[in-house]
Amino acid sequence: MTGPALELSDVWFSFGELPVLEGVDLRVEPRDYLALLGPNGSGKTTLVKLVLGLLHPSRGSVRVLGAEPEAARGRVGYVPQRVRFDLDFPIRVRDVVRMGRLRRGRMLRPLAAADREAAGRALATVEMEGLAERPIGALSGGQLQRVLIARALAMGPELLLLDEPTASLDERMGHGVWELLAELSKGMTVIVVSHDIGAISRHVRTVACLNRRLYTHPSRELTPEILEATYGCPIDLIAHGHPHRVLRDHGGGGR
Amino acid sequence: MIEALSTPFFQRVLVAGLLASVACGVIGSLVVAKRISSLSGGISHAAFGGVGLGYLLGFDPTLGAALFGILAGVVIGLAYRRVRSGLDTLISVVWAVGMALGILFVALTPGYAPDLTSYLFGSLLLVPWKYVAWIAAVDVLVLAGVTLLFKELQAIAFDEEFAEVVGLPVEALFLGLLALTSLAVVVLMRVVGVILAIALLTLPAATSRQWTRSLPPMMLGATALSAACTLGGLLLSFELSGRASISAPPGPLVVLLAAALFALSSALRRLRGRGA
DSSP states (O other), rough: OOOSEEEEEEEEEETTTTEEEEEEEEEETTTTTEEOOOOOSSSHHHHHHHHHHHSOSSHHHEETBBBOOTTTTTEEEEEOOOOOOOTTSSBHHHHHHHHOOOOOTTTOOOOHHHHHHHHHHHHHHHTOOOTTTTTTTGGGGGHHHHHHHHHHHHHOOOEEEEEEEETOOOOHHHHHHHHHHHHHHTEEEEEEEEHHHHHHHHOOOOEEEEEEEEEOOOOOOOHHHHHHHHHHHHHHHHHHHHHHHHHHHTTTOOO | OHHHHHSSHHHHHHHOOOOOOOHHHHHHHHHHHOOHHHHHHHHHHHHHHHHHHHHHSOOOOHHHHHHHHHHHHHHHHHHHTOEEEEEGHHHHHHHHHHEEEEHHHHHHHHSSSSOHHHHHOOGGGGGGGHHHHHHHHHHHHHHHHHHHHHHHHHHHHHHHHHHHHHHHHHHHHHHHHHHHHHHHHHHHHHOHHHHHHHHHHHHHHHHHTTOSHHHHHHHHHHHHHHHHHHHHHHHHHHHHHHHHHOOOOHHHHHHHHHHHHHHHHHHHHHHHHHHO
16 A cells, blocks of 8 residues: 555544544554554544544544545454443353454355454464453453454454553553554554553654644654653643643644 | 143143244343343333224234334434434333323224233233234244344444444344344233333343353343243243132233342352352
8 A cells, every 4th residue: 555544634523512623634654553642531532433434524534544434444453442341241252353354245144264264363363362262251351452452453454443452451461462562563554542651652653642633743763862752742741631731832833 | 730731722822922932032132232121121112102003093903013113113223323322311202102102092092992901911811823923923033134144233232333343234233133122022012011021021131141151042041031931920820820719910920930030040140159
């Protein structure tokens, strides 16, 4: 693919009177590994849903893998927030991962052997093949996170989109997830939406900060100096919960 | 008890009850797993409006119930994916409007007032063979739909958003599930009545859920439990009237048995959980 993996141009979104995103511009190149950071209520999840075509911008355009978001469905591996899952749901790991192989054109017949194998490989990639028969209610938080990543990988995605993949995981588990994502980012575009600044700093290639408006920092090698410069203002502010100062400190130049 | 089992009358009732258990167990499991029992409650009560319309216009009230149930399913189902915040209110409105229409239509029906008891509280004992064939047809539809679309229905029940992301027609699948739910509810209406249908739909499934780890065995277990409760309720009703001259209709007995099994199962689960 030659064009960008994801391109948002002047995207605006509001829930009724409440503005959520204002003039967001974002361009993510193929094989990039982007961290999208922002405090609660900054519009992160809304942005994710716009990319997935689950919401539509009130103004501006979203292009995913060179197509409209709906047309790109099936090519974007999505890993939702783990915490919203009903762990009482009677389903085994294997069947969750196989959901990544479902498509409109594969309805009304059993899943083909090739699809079952693809799901099996995805489970092996996250080193969970031994737990394929487990019901999801018997998994730890970190294990469930890996299963959800495997489900997205089973899609054979060109772009992997993760919403808070380390939320409420302990440090060791969270670290394992970041290592896995760093490995995956060698073969596909990865976008992580998170507030987990410390872990991101070790692995990602690009950082963007969201707080209704978006502040991007161009791709670069990660060196301690650059990390300092990149994380200097917005991350500190996000961490300390003064989101509005992000606007002023960037002087609107982030767009 | 044995004599009762051997009469053609009882056999017909038994076949009707067992056939109803199939739709009940399969659809009930999806309803419980997806946590849409209040939505199904709305559907079953709205279906009563169709019963009334059937009396008023002189067609089969059961057919009216099926039509109203499916209509209510479509209305609630379309709203479910659009206005999550107001869904609770909308379900109550559909629920109440359906019942109100039913009562009104029946009152407007000329001639002597039809007996609504059988629709409100069930009348398994009065089920004609024709209706048994209806139940069998619903079973065939339910089994065909759920077998052909099992992996998709499982996906929308587990994670609708992800099903959307892989490109499945989530809305159509969900409306299809609700249509099958409406048919299952109408079948149960004859067994335990409008008011108790939702209990029989969900209780055996919830009990089965406690002992199974995936949907197919949960459906089998729910079907078996539902059949056992139906059979138990019928026998109990026969015994009570035969030995103690207590005229207890089977419908409420079926539901009470299902509730007792659920309570027992929950207690056992708790004990086991403590032991582990």
